[in-house]
Amino acid sequence: MSVKSIAAKIFAKFVVNRMNRWASNPLKTQQKVFKNLIKTAQNTTFGKDHHFSKIASYQDFANFVPIRDYEDLKPYIDKVVAGQSDILWPGKPLYFAKTSGTTSGAKYIPLTKESMPSHTNAARNAILSYIHETGNADFVDGKMIFLQGSPEMTEKNGIKLGRLSGIVAHYVPGYLQKNRLPSWEVNCIDDWETKVDAIVAETKDQNMTLISGIPSWVQMYFERLKKSTGKEVGELFKNFELFIYGGVNYEPYRKKFEQLIGRKVPSIELYPASEGFFAFQNKQNDKGMLLQLDSGMFFEFVKADEFFSENPQRLTIGDVQTGVNYVLLVSSNAGLWAYNVGDTLMFTSVKPYKIIVSGRIKHFISAFGEHVIGKEVEYAMKEAMESFHCTVTEFTVAPQTDPLPGELPFHEWFIEFEDEPENLQQMAIKLDEAMQNQNSYYKDLIEGKVLQPLKIKSLPKQSFQNFMKLQGKLGGQNKVPRLSNDRTIADGLYKLLG
Incomplete structure (x- = not known):
C-alpha cells in the first residue's frame, strides 16, 4: 500500500x-x-x-x-x-x-x-x-x-x-x-x-x-x-x-x-x-x-x-x-x-x-394527459432488456399524434440495439406492460382505447451519434433526451434514415 x-x-x-x-x-x-x-x-x-x-x-x-x-x-x-x-x-x-x-x-x-x-x-x-x-x-x-x-x-x-x-x-x-x-x-x-x-x-x-x-x-x-x-x-x-x-x-x-x-x-x-x-x-x-x-x-x-x-x-x-x-x-x-x-x-x-x-420537467410525454417521465421509460427498458437478453445502445420516446388512417395514436420508441431481440413485437408488449404497471394515466388511456400500445422503431447502429453530430452536440456534456412531447427528435431520426 x-x-x-x-x-x-x-x-x-x-x-x-x-x-x-x-x-x-x-x-x-x-x-x-x-x-x-x-x-x-x-x-x-x-x-x-x-x-x-x-x-x-x-x-x-x-x-x-x-x-x-x-x-x-x-x-x-x-x-x-x-x-x-x-x-x-x-x-x-x-x-x-x-x-x-x-x-x-x-x-x-x-x-x-x-x-x-x-x-x-x-x-x-x-x-x-x-x-x-x-x-x-x-x-x-x-x-x-x-x-x-x-x-x-x-x-x-x-x-x-x-x-x-x-x-x-x-x-x-x-x-x-x-x-x-x-x-x-x-x-x-x-x-x-x-x-x-x-x-x-x-x-x-x-x-x-x-x-x-x-x-x-x-x-x-x-x-x-x-x-x-x-x-x-x-x-x-x-x-x-x-x-x-x-x-x-x-x-x-x-x-x-x-x-x-x-x-x-x-x-x-x-x-x-x-x-x-x-x-x-x-x-x-x-x-x-x-x-x-x-x-x-x-x-x-x-x-x-x-x-x-x-x-x-x-x-x-x-x-x-x-x-x-x-x-x-x-x-x-x-x-x-x-x-x-x-x-x-x-x-x-x-x-x-x-x-x-x-x-x-420539460422532457416528458403528456400529449394525451399521460404524464410519462424519464424514470418510467428507463425502468421499462431495463425490464425489457433483462427479459429479452438484448443490449440497447441508446433510445428515445416520442408521441405519434398523427397516425395512419384508422389507427389510434401511440408512443413511438426509437431504439438503437447492439444486439436486437428476435421478436420486436414481443419486446414492445413487454415495454408497454411495464409502462402500464408504473403509470396509471397511461394504462387508462390504453384501456380506454385513446392510445394503442407502443411501437418500436429499430434504428441502425450509429444513428444517435449521427443525429447528435448533425445538431452540433456530439460529445462533452450533451446527451439525447429520453422523452419529447413533440416530434422534433423523431422527425430528425427519420430524416437520417432517408
Missing part, C-alpha cells in the same frame, strides 16, 4: 465524519445556508428589488421571490454579462458556464468564488466516500481519465467563459495532476471524434484505474479502445477499479459496459450541473444520492404534478416525502434565486436526504 493511498484513507475518514455532522442536522444546516445567502446578497440589485432586508423567514422569501427559470432571470444575468457588479451576488462572478439554451440561445450561468468549491469538493468527496466505505484506495496510484469539454476559455467583459467541465478541469488538485489524463493538448481538441481517437492513443498503454464521464460518450471511448487494441477494456486496463458517471441514468448502458469491459466495475453516480453540484452516491449498495445541504445552496421543491398550476406550493427540505416527483428549485451563492433547474427528482430517503433524478 502506497503512502498516497494511506493518506487518502485518513483524509476520507475525516471528510465523511464532517459530512455526517451536517447530514444528521438537515433542517438546521439548510436554515443556516438560507440566512447566509439572504444576508450576503441583500445589497445587490436583486436583493434590493426583492426586499431581502425585510426577509425574516422562509415564508417572506417565498412571498417576495417568485420561481424563475433562465428566461425570467435573464434581465439580471444580462447586466452581469455586460460587466456590471453587485447584480445577483456581491462583486462579479469568476466564470460563466456556457450551456445550450432554448428560446434565448446560449445560457450564461454565473460561477462565483463562493460557489466554485461546491463543484470541486463534491466530486472529491464522492471518491473519498467510496474509499471510506470500501477501504479500496489503490486506484489513487494509477491513471485517471475525465472525459469532458475543452478547458480552453474565452472572456466576456473581463469574465472567463467556458463549459462547466472545462472550467472544473482548472481545479484538479495538484496531487492528482500527474495521474490525470488526457493531456492538456488532447483535452483542448474541439472535434469530439478526433478527440476520442487522440484519447485512445494516449491512454491505451497506460495503467487506467478510474474513468469518468457521461455513459454514452464513455461507451464511444470504450468501443474505440476495443477496435484499436482488439482487447476488452478490462483486459487492457487490468487495474480499472472505478467508473464515475453523471448526466444520465447508467442502467440502460450497464449491460453494454459490462460487455465492453468484460467484467463488472464498481460505479459512483454524480449529480453535477452548471447551477451547482447537487448530490452524489455515497454508498455502493444504495442508488440514492446524498443531497448536498451544506454547499451554499438552499433547496425548494414543487410537486411536478402541480408545477404548471397558477400558484404551486413551494416546499422546503422538511416538507418532502419519499416517492413523490418534485421539481428542483435552488437559491445559491452563485446568485441564483428560486431558480428552476429543470430537473425532476424523487427522494429515496429522508434520513439522510437522498434522491434519484427522475427526469426533466
Whole structure:
C-alpha cells in the first residue's frame, strides 16, 4: 500500500465524519445556508428589488421571490454579462458556464468564488466516500481519465467563459495532476471524434484505474479502445477499479459496459450541473444520492404534478416525502434565486436526504394527459432488456399524434440495439406492460382505447451519434433526451434514415 493511498484513507475518514455532522442536522444546516445567502446578497440589485432586508423567514422569501427559470432571470444575468457588479451576488462572478439554451440561445450561468468549491469538493468527496466505505484506495496510484469539454476559455467583459467541465478541469488538485489524463493538448481538441481517437492513443498503454464521464460518450471511448487494441477494456486496463458517471441514468448502458469491459466495475453516480453540484452516491449498495445541504445552496421543491398550476406550493427540505416527483428549485451563492433547474427528482430517503433524478420537467410525454417521465421509460427498458437478453445502445420516446388512417395514436420508441431481440413485437408488449404497471394515466388511456400500445422503431447502429453530430452536440456534456412531447427528435431520426 502506497503512502498516497494511506493518506487518502485518513483524509476520507475525516471528510465523511464532517459530512455526517451536517447530514444528521438537515433542517438546521439548510436554515443556516438560507440566512447566509439572504444576508450576503441583500445589497445587490436583486436583493434590493426583492426586499431581502425585510426577509425574516422562509415564508417572506417565498412571498417576495417568485420561481424563475433562465428566461425570467435573464434581465439580471444580462447586466452581469455586460460587466456590471453587485447584480445577483456581491462583486462579479469568476466564470460563466456556457450551456445550450432554448428560446434565448446560449445560457450564461454565473460561477462565483463562493460557489466554485461546491463543484470541486463534491466530486472529491464522492471518491473519498467510496474509499471510506470500501477501504479500496489503490486506484489513487494509477491513471485517471475525465472525459469532458475543452478547458480552453474565452472572456466576456473581463469574465472567463467556458463549459462547466472545462472550467472544473482548472481545479484538479495538484496531487492528482500527474495521474490525470488526457493531456492538456488532447483535452483542448474541439472535434469530439478526433478527440476520442487522440484519447485512445494516449491512454491505451497506460495503467487506467478510474474513468469518468457521461455513459454514452464513455461507451464511444470504450468501443474505440476495443477496435484499436482488439482487447476488452478490462483486459487492457487490468487495474480499472472505478467508473464515475453523471448526466444520465447508467442502467440502460450497464449491460453494454459490462460487455465492453468484460467484467463488472464498481460505479459512483454524480449529480453535477452548471447551477451547482447537487448530490452524489455515497454508498455502493444504495442508488440514492446524498443531497448536498451544506454547499451554499438552499433547496425548494414543487410537486411536478402541480408545477404548471397558477400558484404551486413551494416546499422546503422538511416538507418532502419519499416517492413523490418534485421539481428542483435552488437559491445559491452563485446568485441564483428560486431558480428552476429543470430537473425532476424523487427522494429515496429522508434520513439522510437522498434522491434519484427522475427526469426533466420539460422532457416528458403528456400529449394525451399521460404524464410519462424519464424514470418510467428507463425502468421499462431495463425490464425489457433483462427479459429479452438484448443490449440497447441508446433510445428515445416520442408521441405519434398523427397516425395512419384508422389507427389510434401511440408512443413511438426509437431504439438503437447492439444486439436486437428476435421478436420486436414481443419486446414492445413487454415495454408497454411495464409502462402500464408504473403509470396509471397511461394504462387508462390504453384501456380506454385513446392510445394503442407502443411501437418500436429499430434504428441502425450509429444513428444517435449521427443525429447528435448533425445538431452540433456530439460529445462533452450533451446527451439525447429520453422523452419529447413533440416530434422534433423523431422527425430528425427519420430524416437520417432517408
